[in-house]
Amino acid sequence: MLASLSMEGKTVVVTGGGTGLGRAMSLALAKAGANIVVAARRAVLIEETAVAVRALGRRALAVPTDVTESAQVARMAARAREEFGRIDVLINNAGIVRDQRAKPIWEITDDEWRVGIDVNLSSAFYCAREVAREMVDRGSGKIINVASGLGFRGGRDNYMYGAAKGGIINLTRVLATSLSRYGVIVTCIVPGFVTTRDPDPNPTRAPRDPFIPVGRTGVATEIGPLAVYLASDASSYTNGDFFILDGGGLAGGYAPTGYAPEVALEI
Ligand SMILES: NC(=O)c1ccc[n+]([C@@H]2O[C@H](COP(=O)([O-])OP(=O)(O)OC[C@H]3O[C@@H](n4cnc5c(N)ncnc54)[C@H](OP(=O)(O)O)[C@@H]3O)[C@@H](O)[C@H]2O)c1
Numbered sequence: 001m002l003a004s005l006s007m008e009g010k011t012v013v014v015t016g017g018g019t020g021l022g023r024a025m026s027l028a029l030a031k032a033g034a035n036i037v038v039a040a041r042r043a044v045l046i047e048e049t050a051v052a053v054r055a056l057g058r059r060a061l062a063v064p065t066d067v068t069e070s071a072q073v074a075r076m077a078a079r080a081r082e083e084f085g086r087i088d089v090l091i092n093n094a095g096i097v098r099d100q101r102a103k104p105i106w107e108i109t110d111d112e113w114r115v116g117i118d119v120n121l122s123s124a125f126y127c128a129r130e131v132a133r134e135m136v137d138r139g140s141g142k143i144i145n146v147a148s149g150l151g152f153r154g155g156r157d158n159y160m161y162g163a164a165k166g167g168i169i170n171l172t173r174v175l176a177t178s179l180s181r182y183g184v185i186v187t188c189i190v191p192g193f194v195t196t197r198d199p200d201p202n203p204t205r206a207p208r209d210p211f212i213p214v215g216r217t218g219v220a221t222e223i224g225p226l227a228v229y230l231a232s233d234a235s236s237y238t239n240g241d242f243f244i245l246d247g248g249g250l251a252g253g254y255a256p257t258g259y260a261p262e263v264a265l266e267i
Contacts, residue, residue: 004234008033011084012231013077015067015127016094018045020196021146021223023052025091028224029231030058037080037087039065040094059084067094067123068115070130077130086138089231090131092124092168093146095161102157116160121167128175132184139183144230145172147190147242149250169242176240185239187230192246194218213248 012029016022017038026036030053038046038053038060046062053060061083065076080087096119128143135141150158151165169188176186195217209216226243229235244250 001234004236005228005232006033007228007232010034010088010231011037011080011086012089012091013037013039013080013087013127013131014091014093015039015065015123017049017091018042018062020097021191021194021220022091022093023049024196024220024224025093025227026060027052027056028221028228029089030056030060031224032228032232033058034089034231035059035084036061037076037084038062039067039076041066067127068118070126073123073126073130077127081134087131087134087141089142089144090127091144091146091227091231092127094123095120095146095148095164097161102155104157105159108159113160117164117167120161120164121171124168124171128171128186132175132179135184136179136182141184142231143175143179143184143186144227145175145186145188147172147188149190149192149244149246151190152250172242173240180239185235187235187238187240188242189223189226189230190242190244190246190250191223192218192244192249194220194223194245196220211249211252212246213252216247218245218247 007029012034014022014026014036017026018040026038026049030036035058036053038049040046043064050060050062063076063079065072067073124145145168147168148165150162151169155162172186172188179186223245226245
């Protein structure tokens, strides 16, 4: 059974792999045997992940990429194929998490809307489109999208992120129903509150732990085993499915507790 979790000899592209959850997934997949292509804009950070992957005895390629630009996505995939010959798994993890502050709809500019949707949704479409043909022709491949609990529920004044992550949820369903007949499996990880920066860059924010049934936020390494499971043959009968990693947050319903991610509810 454990052999089915091996990623030996497989190539995984991780967008946003220079930091946080993307870096954690890259390292977990490398530990399981995969070679990793790390793609994001900040060259220094993706190279750091690549170095850490190599230290685990795997091959790694860092490709500076803005995933909102489909031409750059195409170049990144071409580099990956040049280096490794194929792309077995794509993890659509890149996203803007903290830079988009909640604000009233009338204060959101067209540009802010476009950027939010481009980074958090269109990027996943571009990357999936880029790898789909190769995977379909081969008859195998996995695409793992990373959404958010905010794709399943509303968040006050949280427009772009919520709309885009809801889009990621349904993009997963459309990709899964369209591509699985060709052997391409598509799934989605739905993180809740997972700490990726130490110390917290926003220490004045209300602590979230009391609103999470397990009593704490997650830590980045906790996403690793799930990524390995979904990327490997062990998950052979999952498709179009959602894997929530949130300590019971959605199960308990963050909103009815009187708490929304960035803005306390006044009920
Ligand atoms: N941590 C959580 O609590 C949590 C909860 C729910 C969902 N998520 C989701 O998990 C994913 C990872 O988040 P994280 O917490 O690990 O945050 P993070 O550390 O800020 O990671 C986001 C990554 O996306 C990359 N990125 C942003 N814009 C990009 C662009 N235009 N092109 C290429 N890469 C881009 C960033 O790298 P560059 O800036 O170098 O490009 C960064 O490495 C995101 O999709 C997020 O929505 C996280």
